[in-house]
Amino acid sequence: MTAYSGNSLKAGVKILLNNDPCEIQFSEFIKPGKGQAFVRIKLKQLLTGKLLNKTVKATDIFYSTNVIEINAVYLYTNQSVWVFMNQENFEHIHVSHKFLFSSEKWLTNLSKCRITLWNNSPIAVHIDNFVHLQVQETDIVVKGDTINSSTKLVTVETGAIVRVPLFIKKGDTIKIDTRNGKYISRVTS
Incomplete structure (x- = not known):
């Protein structure tokens, strides 16, 4: 286990905090004119995905964790x-x-992803920010519907429902942002 002092914490470092694996997202070393130096850190709990803000002493010791x-x-x-x-x-x-x-809801057979392991046990699955999925079902657009709305709901091959523009039809492949589930564009081959 590697030991880190509070002032050596940098973004991307994975540490053990209260027996939970965490990844440092941001750190800022602060030396006030009066008093002891400290570090403001933003970290992500890897087991829950929760973001935390903490202030620690520059001399506090933290230990690395076995996260790959x-x-x-x-x-x-x-x-x-x-x-x-x-x-x-x-x-x-x-x-x-x-x-x-x-x-x-964005996984299809043979989807590539990254898995985070802590002590050889999976704790998180990370997929790409954008995926290409084929439209399986779509709402029927009736003439005059464009007055109230310029979008419709479609079901993609994984079963997820996405709001798309009216010109998307069954069989089209669309690009979706997996972080918020929003339609980005139609994919042409």
């Missing part, structure tokens, strides 16, 4: 467990639903 990220491919779902394959050694990784953080 691996590249994986989504294979299938077995009841409440999602199964992924490590791309380096082809081992299967079983991930509980709570560690998907609502990204399951």
